[in-house]
Amino acid sequence: MNDLSQASANRAVILIVDDEISNVEIIYAALGDDYEISFATSGEEALEVARLTQPDLVLLDVVMPGMQGFEVCQRLKEDPLLADIPVIFTTGLGNVEDEVRGLSLGAIDYVTKPIQPMILRNRVRNHIELKQLRDRLALMAVTDALTGLHNRRKLDGLLSSAVNTPAAEGSWLSIIMIDVDFFKQFNDTYGHETGDRCLHMVASALSRAMRQASGYTARYGGEEFACVLPGSDLERAMEIAGDIRRHVGQLAIPHEGSQVQPYVTISMGVAAALIRAGMQPGLWIRAADQQLYLAKAAGRDQIKGEVFTSDSAF
Structure with missing residues (x-):
């Protein structure tokens, strides 16, 4: 594997979920240079893509046709394979009740639209670093330190x-x-x-x-x-x-x-x-x-x- 493909393989994966392609394009422009990006335009598709790609973070729109973002988040947190993936809501809703509801469902952050690229990049970077730290600690907890095998x-x-x-x-x-x-x-x-x-x-x-x-x-x-x-x-x-x-x-x-x-x-x-x-x-x-x-x-x-x-x- 060459250096470029190795770097690509080591990049964190972010799943963007938004029914508006223009929003997906804005977020991709802000994050695409640093992360592997996948996307879905509906709640049902988001669950399928999440199971397939096992992303490191999900940027999830709240208001979508069919399955709303709140339900998608709840379904993610109920799935043992997906429950540990951090979720950030991206939405035009600005009231406190919606933010509280999203956080109570297990989301870790709430970003309002229109998206500010610099703010989004910083928040995503911080949450990716925290997840990678948690992953390393979780691996250490089930790994024998001397041999590197499972404990x-x-x-x-x-x-x-x-x-x-x-x-x-x-x-x-x-x-x-x-x-x-x-x-x-x-x-x-x-x-x-x-x-x-x-x-x-x-x-x-x-x-x-x-x-x-x-x-x-x-x-x-x-x-x-x-x-x-x-x-x-x-x-x-x-x-x-x-x-x-x-x-x-x-x-x-x-x-x-x-x-x-x-x-x-x-x-x-x-x-x-x-x-x-x-x-x-x-x-x-x-x-x-x-x-x-x-x-x-x-x-x-x-x-x-x-x-x-x-x-x-x-």
Whole structure:
């Protein structure tokens, strides 16, 4: 990607919603040099475009034919995928009641027409910066600082979504639990700083192995990692686990304290099941943990897996 297209890809996206094309053109002239612009000329179209483009900010006219701006704002805030997108009303209405109503529906600002380009640019810039800060903080809250993978909180949310989505019922879901073998001995031998570098390298190998797989990876805690694999049965999940094991082995990280190899190895437990109504996400974790325990008991540097059902006892 060249510098120009990279810069374009990194620009914030603004959705302009106004039934008057002349107003769209005025706002585009004020903002088009700094942002990616999409537009809609009706409330119904605005909701469709918002779901498609996931804009960073919406400039929303209040008075439009059909669905009014207030209703569009309410619909945006009721949609989990769109609720966090900031909305600025742009309108010729100047009374306090309308402004209060708009803000009470979740809008963050209110700009009156005729549009003053300099004022609009400054307000948009401030709100875009605030949203980007919130996005970074939200990402930090679900990211493991050491490895850059999802953290356990995020993994739990992804697993819950995978299990509880109605469309997923009857499809396969697999979990891989991964543990670095004899990691305490590694830290004792090389120190915690080297141990952190080891975990970072293992996480990178895990990410490389997962590039061809459709799933999510996370640091589950300490030296333990996890993979959530929607749509993968046990056979496919075992193949992916084998790829992970090979990638970690290729790192050839020296480990004098290991009792299985002179380099860092991992043990893995794999659990797969068909999603059925009423199944709890914890079933997959417990089943994979049980298989991980069996892999360790078998001598470590092993992969163990099983298919379980909602009637399985752990």
